[in-house]
Amino acid sequence: MTTPTIDVHAHVLLPGIEALVAGLPGHAEARELDARRNGPAALAVNGPMVGERIPQLTDPAVRLAAMDAQGVDVQLVSPSPSHYHYWADEETAEKVYRLANEETAAHCSAAPDRLRGLGLAPLQHPELAVRALEHALEQGLSGVEISSHAPGRELSDPAYEPLWSRAEETGALVFLHPFGCTLDERLDRWYLSNTVGQPTENAVALSHLIFSGTLDRHPGLKLIAAHGGGYLPTHIGRSDHAWSARSDAGAGCAHLPSSYLKRLYFDSLVHDPHVLRELIRVAGADRVLLGSDFPFDMGTEDPLGALRAARLSDADFDAVRGRNAATLLTEGLS
Template sequence: MYDFHTHFIPQDVLTWLKDHQKVVNAKWIKKEENKDEFLVVNEKWGFELKTAFTDGNLYIDEQVKAGVTHSLVSPIPQLFMYDFPEEITIDISTVYNTSLANWTKTSPKNLSALGTVPLTNPEKAAQVLQEAMNMGLKGVIIGPGLAHQMLSDAFFTPFFEEANRLKAIVFIHPLLCEDPRLKRRMMPNLIGVPWETTVCATDLLLSGIVDQFPDVKILFAHGGGFLPYQIGRLDKGYDQWELVSSKLKAKPSEYMRRFWYDSVLWNQESLDFLIRTVGEDRVVPGSDYPFDLCVWPPTGKHDTAIRSLLG
């Protein structure tokens, strides 16, 4: 069994955080007696820093116990550092990518990894992507854009050009939604996270980016958010409005089959619907381990999807 959606923080990254604690406003907070410390960076997106996030031996042991034969490990979104000056984002990307590359080489049967890039500078992001893949990483994990730029904007063209040339996996993972209406009852995580993916995925689909960059392997987290459930609405819009159809050569439902999606849905009927909608070769197993809302172990084997994404 594979796991395409899982996160880890190498010790070198923790050391970097402590060395730059004041610069990035990193805090380790003890909230509850029976829980590990929470890590908060720049007053955003705090999470429990469970031992499985940072202990490589424990991580692999838990993977083996769960029956996972191989994990594609990603950096955590809380450490993308897009809010900070470019030199900070470049620095942590370099440390994170090098650390993950070194770790995966110690256990190549169990591990491979994605890197992180300074997305705020697409030219530099392209360079860091190339360096990461030269070290053996399979691609990168990125956020769903920046505060005032969508991933389909020409601003990001240098990054996607390089990802296309390298045939890289680009795993698009949401950051917590900051819609003020959601600041209650854990809604930023419950529905804000898949909503961010929905907006990003819809924009990329309608932009025709997969025709422009056909060799980029775009993988969406959490089953593509709410997009699969509303694809009929997009198809209807394609028939009605030129603003929807102008950059597409087929209906949106056809383009959905040119992306990949993880299985992190916590509901078998939802997962079955996703597979029927996009095809069994487009849904890869994922868990989101070791975050609280993880599906552990991941659901299903999805062999044809694994081959199509890694091939």
């Protein structure tokens, strides 16, 4: 039996969440911060770009037709990161994650053999994160999607230990997908907020998980980093050097930072076949998964073509195309 082609980086838009938070205290301020970080030129493009893609983002039939055209058998569908709303208070955050989990599950239920889903966990309220994960699993989802940080908290914060523990125990997937970059207005032109901001946030978040010893304490954690892990995999030698040369850098984790890349998973969305080959070299072909960022413009409309461009061996190609993700989705929640 041929292994299905599985895209682990695809999004669903959930209008009910935006209706839920509209007008609440803190919402306007969050939108203003997002506008400052992106800049007016990016916002002028973003609105029409998303608007054109509403059918792919909301209608399962349109999604499935697009998957057929791409040669994708299965998508792991996660809420648009715009739905994180990490500004929200505890009561609102619980409403957001419950609605996100339920609506994502409903979307995927249209084709359960082809659509698997992820929910949300409110990182701004660590005490809710495990509850959100449990609720996602109860809906039949495969895990949760999180950003690279929450206001005032990095992923190395001890408050997240219960989340990592429970995800490890259940085999749930955790999809690390940044939204917004704290470099703020420095990136407010030329869409640097995304092209530089996303890979920066990935690198910072993964470094926190590595250097803090989080991955030592939770070796079975199934964490998938979007955008190929950002800048970290191709610049991991600098981290290794610091760990070896400085007592402060090496104090928190037991092994060379580069060794932890083989404990993480990465999507293939790096937009450069040479970078993809390097990611596979440092992380291992068994740790890279096909990803497209469907259907946004910073993704790829031909994920398999992007994978072929890396000129991998047949075994590595098949691993990234679907075998690795199939194993993850089979092991998790089994």
